[in-house]
Amino acid sequence: MDNQRDLTETMRMRNLYAHRMWSKSAGVGDHVTPEAILAVVMREGPEAERLATLEHVMSCPACHREYEWLKAVDEAGLEASAEGAVRRPWWRGRALALAASLVMAVGAALAVSSVLRSGPERVRGASGDIELLTPGASATVGTPLAFSWRAASGVSRYVLEVQRADGSIALADTTADTTATIAPGRLQPDTAYRWWVREVTDGAEPRSSALRDLRITSR
Amino acid sequence: MGTVAEVAWGDLRASSPGRRLALMSTASDPFSPALERLLDKFGGIVRRVCWQYHFTGADVDELLQEVRIRLWHAHGAQERAHEALAAIPASYLHRTALSAAVDLLRRRRARRADEMVSIDDEPDGIAGPAGPDTVLAESELAEQVERAIQSIQPSRRPVVRMHLMGHSREEIARTLGWSDSKTRNLLYRGLADVRERLLAEGVRWTTSET
Numbered sequence: 453m454d455n456q457r458d459l460t461e462t463m464r465m466r467n468l469y470a471h472r473m474w475s476k477s478a479g480v481g482d483h484v485t486p487e488a489i490l491a492v493v494m495r496e497g498p499e500a501e502r503l504a505t506l507e508h509v510m511s512c513p514a515c516h517r518e519y520e521w522l523k524a525v526d527e528a529g530l531e532a533s534a535e536g537a538v539r540r541p542w543w544r545g546r547a548l549a550l551a552a553s554l555v556m557a558v559g560a561a562l563a564v565s566s567v568l569r570s571g572p573e574r575v576r577g578a579s580g581d582i583e584l585l586t587p588g589a590s591a592t593v594g595t596p597l598a599f600s601w602r603a604a605s606g607v608s609r610y611v612l613e614v615q616r617a618d619g620s621i622a623l624a625d626t627t628a629d630t631t632a633t634i635a636p637g638r639l640q641p642d643t644a645y646r647w648w649v650r651e652v653t654d655g656a657e658p659r660s661s662a663l664r665d666l667r668i669t670s671r
Numbered sequence: 672m673g674t675v676a677e678v679a680w681g682d683l684r685a686s687s688p689g690r691r692l693a694l695m696s697t698a699s700d701p702f703s704p705a706l707e708r709l710l711d712k713f714g715g716i717v718r719r720v721c722w723q724y725h726f727t728g729a730d731v732d733e734l735l736q737e738v739r740i741r742l743w744h745a746h747g748a749q750e751r752a753h754e755a756l757a758a759i760p761a762s763y764l765h766r767t768a769l770s771a772a773v774d775l776l777r778r779r780r781a782r783r784a785d786e787m788v789s790i791d792d793e794p795d796g797i798a799g800p801a802g803p804d805t806v807l808a809e810s811e812l813a814e815q816v817e818r819a820i821q822s823i824q825p826s827r828r829p830v831v832r833m834h835l836m837g838h839s840r841e842e843i844a845r846t847l848g849w850s851d852s853k854t855r856n857l858l859y860r861g862l863a864d865v866r867e868r869l870l871a872e873g874v875r876w877t878t879s880e881t
Binding site for chain 1: 703707712713716718719720721723724725726730732733734736743744747761762764765766768769772774776777781794809810812813814816817825826828829832833834835836837846847848865866
């Protein structure tokens with residue numbers, strides 16, 4: 453009887469809590485920062501701060517969704533690590549591999565820590581540095597497809613990459629020009645693709661475009 | 672406008688040595704296939720786990736693309752970059768993905784587009800046909816629950832809120848790094864406090880058996 457009462461009480465309170473939570477507007481009001489939410493997910497920083505963040509997250513639909521997002525990415529990363537998603541080269545000795553991974557892990561931790569603490573991402577280049585021109589969001593099957601982008605200063609060669617919806621590469625090419633024409637039939641009709649252009653450089657400031665959707669439609 | 676022979680990497684791998692050499696002379700970018708190999712398995716795991724959390728499509732695509740760009744930025748300019756990629760540890764990929772995920776959130780906030788919140792996320796049982804009196808009564812009751820939560824000890828509030836959001840006790844303990852006994856203690860005390868406040872306001876839960 454007590455169990456039944458507790459269960460009923462829990463379900464009622466959860467429904468009421470959800471009712472109030474979801475009746476709030478997701479985009480209005482103050483929110484905790486993504487970095488604070490990440491600190492909760494990663495269990496980093498003082499507990500008092502994480503509890504304060506968590507209290508907001510659990511009463512704000514927008515921040516709760518972001519919390520779930522970061523938790524999902526974290527869980528995927530942990531799973532990949534456990535499964536050894538990235539195999540080390542066979543020719544590296546154990547001692548060398550250990551030393552290399554320590555150096556890289558420390559470097560990566562410092563880099564990520566620096567990024568997360570300093571606010572805006574600091575990368576050597578940035579997506580959006582190369583402006584895409586054509587095609588637009590769709591193109592008709594059976595005609596040559598002309599890709600073009602605006603020249604970026606100092607770039608001698610570009611890589612054009614067209615990806616399928618699952619992220620795999622449908623085609624790629626390197627060119628010194630700011631245009632590339634794809635023969636009819638290389639991209640499938642009624643299929644969604646995305647494409648981007650990036651710089652080929654030996655320098656320290658590689659640049660790239662943003663990703664643009666492209667759908668090949670039937671005539 | 673010049674016509675350029677495009678290269679599909681599948682074609683490159685499947686072609687004869689002579690043909691491969693010809694293709695590679697136009698596709699002088701060995702970094703791309705190395706990057707795709709690296710992201711192939713990781714991307715599969717990310718898609719599966721994110722799907723379990725009801726994140727699909729654009730969210731995950733954008734994340735993986737951001738990871739791809741970051742790896743390219745970090746390693747693309749290195750000498751023998753494809754070998755450097757093959758040597759990076761999974762923990763590096765993990766942190767890169769988290770950093771990219773945070774950056775996506777920042778950008779979405781900046782665009783003021785909370786695209787990830789949809790009405791499909793609304794839990795079952797709170798939507799449905801109800802008269803205005805019922806809706807009003809539920810809203811008032813929900814406010815009473817909120818006031819009761821706000822009146823309890825601050826250390827117990829996040830735990831109670833997590834519980835009411837449907838997170839399991841095990842997950843609460845894991846998130847806060849607490850032992851099961853500490854979590855259980857704070858949760859039950861917190862719920863007891865809430866119950867006491869609600870009772871004081873005349874709120875009682877009834878069952879068909881009572």
